[in-house]
Amino acid sequence: MKCVRCLNDTAAKFAEAPDKSGAWEMYICSKCNFSWRNTEEEDVITPELREPKFQLTNEDIANLQILVPVPPLRK
Amino acid sequence: MYRDLRDFLAKLEQEGQLVRIKDEILPEPTIREIGRAAVDLPNGPAVIIENIKGHPGKKVALNVHGSWANIGLMIGMDKDTSVKDQFFKFLELWDKYPGEVKFIDKDKAPCHEVVIKDNINLVEMLPMFRINKWDAGMFFSKASVVTRDPDDAGNFDTQNVGTYRMQVMGKDLVGIQALGFHDIARHITHAEEQNKPLPIAVCLGVDPVLTFMASTPINYDQSEYKFAAAINGIPMELTKALTCDLDVPAHAEYVLEGEILPRVRVPEGPFGEFPGSYSGTRLQSQFRVKCITHRKNPIFENLFMGRPWTEIDYLMGLNTCVPLYKQMKETMPEIVAVNAMYQHGLTAIVSTGNRFGGYAKSVAFRMASTPHGISYCKNIILVGPDVDPFNLEQVMWSLSSRVRPAKDVIVVPNTPGMPLDPTSEPAGMGAKFIIDATEPTAPDVVLRDTRLIDNPDSKGFERLIADLQKAASNK
Numbered sequence: 001m002k003c004v005r006c007l008n009d010t011a012a013k014f015a016e017a018p019d020k021s022g023a024w025e026m027y028i029c030s031k032c033n034f035s036w037r038n039t040e041e042e043d044v045i046t047p048e049l050r051e052p053k054f055q056l057t058n059e060d061i062a063n064l065q066i067l068v069p070v071p072p073l074r075k
Numbered sequence: 076m077y078r079d080l081r082d083f084l085a086k087l088e089q090e091g092q093l094v095r096i097k098d099e100i101l102p103e104p105t106i107r108e109i110g111r112a113a114v115d116l117p118n119g120p121a122v123i124i125e126n127i128k129g130h131p132g133k134k135v136a137l138n139v140h141g142s143w144a145n146i147g148l149m150i151g152m153d154k155d156t157s158v159k160d161q162f163f164k165f166l167e168l169w170d171k172y173p174g175e176v177k178f179i180d181k182d183k184a185p186c187h188e189v190v191i192k193d194n195i196n197l198v199e200m201l202p203m204f205r206i207n208k209w210d211a212g213m214f215f216s217k218a219s220v221v222t223r224d225p226d227d228a229g230n231f232d233t234q235n236v237g238t239y240r241m242q243v244m245g246k247d248l249v250g251i252q253a254l255g256f257h258d259i260a261r262h263i264t265h266a267e268e269q270n271k272p273l274p275i276a277v278c279l280g281v282d283p284v285l286t287f288m289a290s291t292p293i294n295y296d297q298s299e300y301k302f303a304a305a306i307n308g309i310p311m312e313l314t315k316a317l318t319c320d321l322d323v324p325a326h327a328e329y330v331l332e333g334e335i336l337p338r339v340r341v342p343e344g345p346f347g348e349f350p351g352s353y354s355g356t357r358l359q360s361q362f363r364v365k366c367i368t369h370r371k372n373p374i375f376e377n378l379f380m381g382r383p384w385t386e387i388d389y390l391m392g393l394n395t396c397v398p399l400y401k402q403m404k405e406t407m408p409e410i411v412a413v414n415a416m417y418q419h420g421l422t423a424i425v426s427t428g429n430r431f432g433g434y435a436k437s438v439a440f441r442m443a444s445t446p447h448g449i450s451y452c453k454n455i456i457l458v459g460p461d462v463d464p465f466n467l468e469q470v471m472w473s474l475s476s477r478v479r480p481a482k483d484v485i486v487v488p489n490t491p492g493m494p495l496d497p498t499s500e501p502a503g504m505g506a507k508f509i510i511d512a513t514e515p516t517a518p519d520v521v522l523r524d525t526r527l528i529d530n531p532d533s534k535g536f537e538r539l540i541a542d543l544q545k546a547a548s549n550k
Contacts, residue, residue, distance in 0.1 A: 005211075014196070014198075014245060014246055015196055015198045015199045015246070016129075016199070017128070017129025017130070017199075018129065018130060018199040018200070019129055019130070019131050021128075021129060023101075023128045023129035024101070024128070024129050026198055028212070028244065028245060030245075031342075032211075032342050032356075033211065033212065033242065033244045033250065033341060033342050033343065034211050034212060035198075035211070035212035035213060035243060035244070036205075036212075037102070037103060037205075039101050039103070039128075040103045040104075040205065041103065041104060041208070044103075044205075044208060044209075051209065054209045054345065054353075056342075056356060060356070061342060064342055064356060064357055064358045065355070065357050065358065065502065066340055066357070066358040067252075067254055067255065067357050067358070067359065067494065067502075067503075068253060068254065068255050068260050068263070068264070068359075068360070070267055070338045070340065071264050071267050071268050072268070073268060073269075073270060074268045074269055
């Protein structure tokens with residue numbers, strides 16, 4: 001399934017309304033960690049309608065800043 | 076004063092500071108609309124949302140700390156107490172540190188009434204919601220997060236309770252923002268140097284003072300639990316977590332126990348942050364939840380954070396002022412009061428005497444060298460001891476009548492900055508902007524001889540007129 005933010009085919013359903021009413025389902029992308037519910041506003045969950053500023057390309061993902069670097073292992 | 080969230084909610088309800096929304100709603104966008112509305116009202120009440128589609132029986136509590144009325148009630152004052160009076164009350168309570176801690180048997184702790192270890196799915200078990208429209212997912216924004224220093228595991232006081240944003244990244248996976256200056260980052264680094272997972276307990280819906288202390292910048296070796304007990308005036312009741320050696324509040328609504336994965340960084344964010352803008356997406360730490368415990372009929376407390384002011388500004392207002400005041404006052408007794416309520420101290424106002432010419436500028440440097448001030452305190456305004464720093468009209472008067480721009484305005488470039496401040500570029504770098512609006516003292520050149528107007532003794536008539544006005548409005 002396509003992620004609505006990074007557009008990779010790396011998203012999948014991971015939750016549904018716990019009362020089994022089918023009120024909503026939730027999906028998550030294993031590449032960029034974006035998650036969404038199928039009942040949210042159209043411009044949040046439709047790639048073409050989302051604000052471009054909040055989309056991520058594979059290049060963006062490859063160049064993300066690390067705020068706290070992984071320290072060297074102790075010897 | 077309040078043993079747990081429920082005690083405080085009962086008090087708020089009794090004082091007309093809590094309302095319930097019973098209509099069925101979808102989590103998005105409705106919960107954020109309710110959060111914004113509650114905090115925008117004068118003396119905004121806490122709100123309990125009782126009917127969330129797909130989550131029968133689950134409740135969300137918002138805006139619990141979202142007005143000065145609620146903060147005043149939290150520390151046992153009337154709901155119409157002024158902010159300045161609340162500040163001085165906090166100073167008094169602060170000196171009662173350390174308060175007492177009591178342990179309750181694991182089997183008897185209310186937070187362990189329900190235990191879930193299998194088939195964990197966070198967003199099915201908790202009524203989570205997207206806080207702001209462009210957030211990367213569902214975030215915990217008001218948790219008290221407990222960790223220990225693996226190099227100092229037996230030390231109760233360096234066990235940390237802090238508030239960090241956390242993004243759900245799977246059924247049992249959560250990203251956590253631990254910035255370099257956060258105490259938890261020290262714990263993570265020590266665990267990662269040994270390639271060991273770090274136990275973590277995420278406590279949701281705790282007593283209001285513990286939530287307040289978890290977002291207070293106290294010293295590394297001071298205990299948030301003992302501080303909460305001191306301010307609350309009753310012992311802090313803790314219990315042991317079920318899967319690790321962490322101490323958790325016995326009356327928490329929920330506790331998520333897990334482990335921070337060593338040497339892992341994953342894409343996290345954006346998230347609508349306290350300066351009123353979205354953070355970027357960055358690589359942050361991640362943990363796996365191994366066990367969820369909760370009370371019967373749990374209440375999920377979370378925080379709506381929008382363009383200021385919202386609940387976080389009330390929550391982090393006085394708890395930023397008080398430790399800065401205490402740390403500065405130790406070496407600079409002339410300091411009268413500190414108002415660092417603006418975006419966690421990005422802008423701060425200090426009322427201080429001028430021991431000698433230029434002294435107030437040294438007060439600014441002291442503020443910029445406190446543990447919190449190093450990164451956060453960017454715009455520092457100094458006013459004289461006769462000015463109430465919580466009264467912005469007085470502060471502006473002081474700027475108008477006492478600042479000599481060529482002498483009293485200083486910019487110190489290229490200092491540490493707060494990465495979430497949108498002006499911090501690159502993220503983490505900043506500058507200090509100091510305005511000295513105190514009255515110059517010798518050997519500085521004093522201002523032209525001016526005679527201030529004395530205030531008449533009006534207190535008696537203030538009360539009389541207020542009573543007459545109240546009577547007039549009741550007619």
